Amino acid sequence: MTMAGNLRKVTGLGRVGGLRRVARLARRRPRVDLSHPARSPLGSSVVNCVTYQDGVRAPRGGDLVETVERVRKHGHGFVWLGLHEPTNDEFAGIAELFDLHPLAVEDAVEAHQRPKVERYGETLFAVFKTVCYVEHEELTATSEVVNTGEIMMFVGRDFVITVRHGRHGSLGPLREELESDTTQLAKGPSAVLHAIADHVVDDYLNVIDSVQEDIDKVETEVFAANGARADPGRIYQLKRELLELKRAVVPLGRPLLDLADRPVRVIDPEIQAYFRDVSDHLLRATEQIAAFDELLNSILQAHLAQVTVAQNEDMRKITAWAAVIAVPTMVCGVYGMNFDHMPELHWRFGYPLVVGVISVACWVLYRGFRRNGWL
Numbered sequence: 013m014t015m016a017g018n019l020r021k022v023t024g025l026g027r028v029g030g031l032r033r034v035a036r037l038a039r040r041r042p043r044v045d046l047s048h049p050a051r052s053p054l055g056s057s058v059v060n061c062v063t064y065q066d067g068v069r070a071p072r073g074g075d076l077v078e079t080v081e082r083v084r085k086h087g088h089g090f091v092w093l094g095l096h097e098p099t100n101d102e103f104a105g106i107a108e109l110f111d112l113h114p115l116a117v118e119d120a121v122e123a124h125q126r127p128k129v130e131r132y133g134e135t136l137f138a139v140f141k142t143v144c145y146v147e148h149e150e151l152t153a154t155s156e157v158v159n160t161g162e163i164m165m166f167v168g169r170d171f172v173i174t175v176r177h178g179r180h181g182s183l184g185p186l187r188e189e190l191e192s193d194t195t196q197l198a199k200g201p202s203a204v205l206h207a208i209a210d211h212v213v214d215d216y217l218n219v220i221d222s223v224q225e226d227i228d229k230v231e232t233e234v235f236a237a238n239g240a241r242a243d244p245g246r247i248y249q250l251k252r253e254l255l256e257l258k259r260a261v262v263p264l265g266r267p268l269l270d271l272a273d274r275p276v277r278v279i280d281p282e283i284q285a286y287f288r289d290v291s292d293h294l295l296r297a298t299e300q301i302a303a304f305d306e307l308l309n310s311i312l313q314a315h316l317a318q319v320t321v322a323q324n325e326d327m328r329k330i331t332a333w334a335a336v337i338a339v340p341t342m343v344c345g346v347y348g349m350n351f352d353h354m355p356e357l358h359w360r361f362g363y364p365l366v367v368g369v370i371s372v373a374c375w376v377l378y379r380g381f382r383r384n385g386w387l
Contacts, residue, residue, distance in 0.1 A: 057098035065089035067198030083170050090170045090201050097177050110171055120164040123177040129267035136167040136278050140212045141260030142181035145222040153245025157253035160260055167278050172201040186211050202283040210290050216261050216297040234315045247312050258301050268294055332381040339373045
C-alpha cells in the first residue's frame with residue numbers, strides 16, 4: 013500500500029467526509045502507477061508522494077494523514093507531494109489537510125499566474141514559469157519556438173507541495189538528483205524550493221542558448237546578398253516568442269532577491285545564501301533577453317533599410333531606362349506630326365541620319381547611367 017495510492021481518496025475529502033474515514037477507504041484500492049509525465053490511469057492528479065527524514069527517503073507505509081501526523085509528532089522530516097493539474101475537488105482535501113490559504117489554492121488550480129513568491133502565515137507560496145524550446149527544422153512565420161508551463165509550490169515547515177501545469181517541466185530527474193545529496197535535502201523543504209528555482213532558471217538559460225541560434229540564422233540571412241528578400245514574418249515571430257520568454261523570466265527577479273535577502277521562517281539560513289546564486293543566473297538570463305530584443309529590433313530595422321535601398325535601386329533603373337527610351341520617343345513624336353512642309357521627309361539621307369542620332373543619344377545616356385551605377 014502506497015501513500016500516493018491512498019492520497020487519491022484524500023483529494024476527494026470535500027465530497028466524501030472526514031479525513032480519517034476516507035483514508036481508511038483508500039486502503040482498499042490497488043496500487044496504481046503515478047509516474048511521470050502526468051495523470052494516473054485513474055485520473056488522479058497525484059504524481060508522487062514521498063516522506064524524507066534526515067535527507068533520506070523514508071519507507072512507504074500508511075496513508076497521507078497518518079504520515080503527516082507522524083512527521084509532525086516527531087518534529088523532523090517533511091512530506092513532498094507532487095501534483096499535475098489538479099481540479100478544485102481534487103485539491104480541496106489537500107488544502108484542508110495542510111491548511112493552505114484559499115487565495116493560494118485558487119492560484120494553484122487556475123494557473124496562468126505571474127511568477128511570484130507570497131507568504132500566507134507559516135506557508136510560502138511560489139509560482140515559477142517553466143519554459144522549453146520547441147525543436148523545428150526551419151523557422152517560419154508561424155513556428156512555435158518557446159512553450160511555457162507553470163510550477164506552483166507550497167512550502168511549509170514540514171511539507172512541500174508542487175503543482176505542475178503543462179506537459180513539460182517534469183520534476184522526476186530533479187527529485188532523484190536531490191535524493192543523491194542527502195546533506196542538502198536534510199535542510200528541509202527550503203532545499204526543495206531552491207532546487208526547483210535553480211532548475212527552472214537553468215532551463216531559462218538553455219532555452220536562451222537555443223533561441224540565440226535562431227536569431228543568428230535570421231541575422232545571417234538578412235545580411236546576406238539577397239537580404240532584402242528575407243521573410244520579415246520570421247523576425248516578428250521571434251520577437252513574439254521572445255516576449256513570451258520575457259514574461260516568464262523578468263517578473264521572477266524581485267521574488268528571488270527577496271528569498272535571498274529577507275529572512276523567511278520556513279527558509280533555512282544556509283539555503284538562503286544559495287538563492288543569491290540563482291538570482292545571479294536569472295539576472296544573466298534577463299540581460300540576454302533584453303540584448304536579444306534589441307538585436308531583433310536592429311535586425312528588423314536593417315531589413316527594412318535593405319528593402320528601402322532595394323526599392324530605390326529599382327526606381328533608379330526604371331528611371332534610367334525611361335530616360336533612354338524618351339529619346340527615340342521624342343524624335344519619333346516630332347516626325348510623327350503630319351505637317352505639309354517638313355523638308356527632312358524628302359531628304360534622301362534623312363532616315364539614316366535620324367536613326368543614327370537616336371542610336372548615339374541612347375548609347376551616350378546608357379553609358380552615363382551605367383557609369384553612375386544606375387544600370
